[in-house]
Amino acid sequence: MDHETLLRESLCARLDAERDITVVGCVGSSDKAIEIINQSNPQVVILDADRPEGVMESFLRLREAAADARFLVLSSHEHPALLQKLLTLGINGYLMKSVTVMELITAIRAVVERDGRVVLSVARTSIEMLGHPADGAGLSRREREIMQRIAEGLSNGQIARRLSISEGTVKRHVHRIFVKLGAVSRIDAVNKYSVASARLNVQEPAS
Numbered sequence: 783m784d785h786e787t788l789l790r791e792s793l794c795a796r797l798d799a800e801r802d803i804t805v806v807g808c809v810g811s812s813d814k815a816i817e818i819i820n821q822s823n824p825q826v827v828i829l830d831a832d833r834p835e836g837v838m839e840s841f842l843r844l845r846e847a848a849a850d851a852r853f854l855v856l857s858s859h860e861h862p863a864l865l866q867k868l869l870t871l872g873i874n875g876y877l878m879k880s881v882t883v884m885e886l887i888t889a890i891r892a893v894v895e896r897d898g899r900v901v902l903s904v905a906r907t908s909i910e911m912l913g914h915p916a917d918g919a920g921l922s923r924r925e926r927e928i929m930q931r932i933a934e935g936l937s938n939g940q941i942a943r944r945l946s947i948s949e950g951t952v953k954r955h956v957h958r959i960f961v962k963l964g965a966v967s968r969i970d971a972v973n974k975y976s977v978a979s980a981r982l983n984v985q986e987p988a989s
Contacts, residue, residue: 786810790830796883803890812840819847826890831857831876834864834960835967841868852893856886859957860904863964875901921962921975928955933972 787810794808807818819827827848831837837855845853854875855868865876874893877886881903889901921929931941938956942949965971 793883793886797887797890800887803887812843815844816847819844819851824848824851825894826852826854828854828856831855831861831864832859834859834861834957837864838867838871838966841871841873845872854886854889854893854901859961861961861966863961864966865902865904866964867966869900874899875903877901877903921959925955925959925962928952929959929971929975932956932959932968933975 790810791808794805797803798805806822806824807815809815809818815827818824827844829837829841829844841853841855845851852874853872854877855873856877856879857864858879860878868876875889877889881889885903889903892899892901927945928941931944936944938949938952942952945952959971959975960966963971963974965974
């Protein structure tokens, strides 16, 4: 059993211990979640967003399978751009994994009992950044190097070997790049970086 599986199953067991909450599934993939949704028609679906690259696709697939369900997103990272897009698509809550179990339980009850209620547990700065993603001009030299390798289609492991740094360091840089660009995928990051770079290279016409 890996670390993520242990945490997921421990959380599910804790939630299932509540008298008014019944956990119908505790899985680590969208395909398995859809199978359970089709069998059980749950009121609430909790989605892990630690890897922003695949969150949008997973959410859209799950929402199609469970159109009437409430969706809560859990993440270890602040990600204003992802939060904004998910709110636009209709999630009911976005909570950091630093919340307590009781805070999560309260959020579950709130979105079930109050139609249209949205629960957020993120830093004030993330809320203030909604609608105002960075334009890409703030990338550091190392982040620009990594961004160029991403544009070449290299994986994190390949980038690490190319730049002689650890893969963990690359992952941390990639996360910061996503936040600064307001990107939710590698393709999105490449597109937004290209637009930002073009803006920086535009010169005023001669008078």
